[in-house]
Amino acid sequence: MLARWSVVAFLISSAMVVASAQRQPGTFTYTHTTQQTLADGTHITRVTHSVTIRDGYGRTRNENELQMPGQSIIRTVNIADPVAGVTYFYQEGEGQNVSHTYTRLEMHRPTQNPGLRTLPSPPPPSGAVGGQSSSVSGTVGVAGGVVYSGLIPVNQPGAAEMRPQIKNEELGFDTVQGISCKSHRTTETYPVNFFGNDRPIVITREICTSVESGGMLVRNVVDDPRMGTQTMLLESASFTEPTANVFQPPPGYTERKQNQTQ
Secondary structure, eight states: OHHHHHHHHHHHHHHHHHHTTTOOOEEEEEEEEEEEEOTTSOEEEEEEEEEEEEOTTSOEEEEEEEOOTTSOOEEEEEEEETTTTEEEEEEESTTOSSTTEEEEEEOOOOSSOTTSEEEOOOOOOTTOGGGOOOOEEEEEEEETTEEEEEEEETTSTTTGGGSOEEEEEEEEEEEETTEEEEEEEEEEEEOTTSSSOSSOEEEEEEEEEETTTTSEEEEEEEEETTTEEEEEEEEEEEOSOOOGGGGSOOTTOEEOOTTSOO
């Protein structure tokens, strides 16, 4: 279970690294609050923290807290160093499952956006008359935080109704934590059976970024009826250039070999 959550934290950290590209150097601390109401009426509130560090060379360090029920808080650290062309991933905390080790990976730079790509239509079935076939096209991507494969028969009734409806709105400027930021809202509506759901699912995402600070994320709110409301809020920001040692595994850690138990 812990290894599974470690992978999740790694993917989240990697996404933050991509989203943080082209922003100015500094150290930024965030509070993450998740509020959820279960089917039996139980209210759950979880609060964790994260730190994002960037330097002028494009190196990034993302720290995310992770806590399993009844266990101590673990901090997952993901370092991306485009100068050396490597990334590091390791954990800190008493509950870590592998002590004082890190994973080192060569950085992969895709030539195109892998998040959304078109699937080719299959060849016509044997014996098709006049070249006609029930061809299928679709996309593979991420929707509502879930990876999906949307194969939609192009000549089938109701194909258009199975596509999610996306609405974007510019909300103007707001002041959060004393910082002026520009807000944007995305509303995603997924039809019945898109995720196996028995009713439409509406997910809203509101992001507020500082124009003056090079697109620094100030607030991000995701309201998903399946997972509750998740709020990411900037707590502090320092625009001082970080030292190079924060982009290296800590002293005493050794590299985890590929065949080593996770």
